[in-house]
Amino acid sequence: MAQKALIVGKVEFRSGDGPNVAIRPGPVDLNRGINDVTLSWTDEDTHGSAAIPLADFKRYVAEGLIKLDA
Template identity: 75%
Template sequence: MAQQAHIVGKVEYREGDGPNIAIRPGPVQVETALNDATLSWTDEDTRGSAAMPLADFKRYVAEGKIRLAA
């Protein structure tokens, strides 16, 4: 089940061995699995998504960079 969240700080993910890519501030939907979290968002006509290790996601939440909706 997707959970609503809000990006409020610098949150980045990495595609393969490439550079870190920032996720823009704003609302996202979060789907968590055993080992990772997938964040999805919409900007006007474009959609984005990013997968990150669950440990990184939890760190961003603990640091206050991602706020989970109540």
């Protein structure tokens, strides 16, 4: 089951070998894996998802850029 969270700051992911891409502020669902966390979201008719390394996810949470729902 996915955990709910809120993006409140600059959170980015890398799409393949390309540049970093910002995830828009707002609600996301989190699915934790062993080495990464997948964030998914919906913007009107658009669905997005991104996998970020676990270390980056923990840093974003520690810095207050991702707020986890209790």
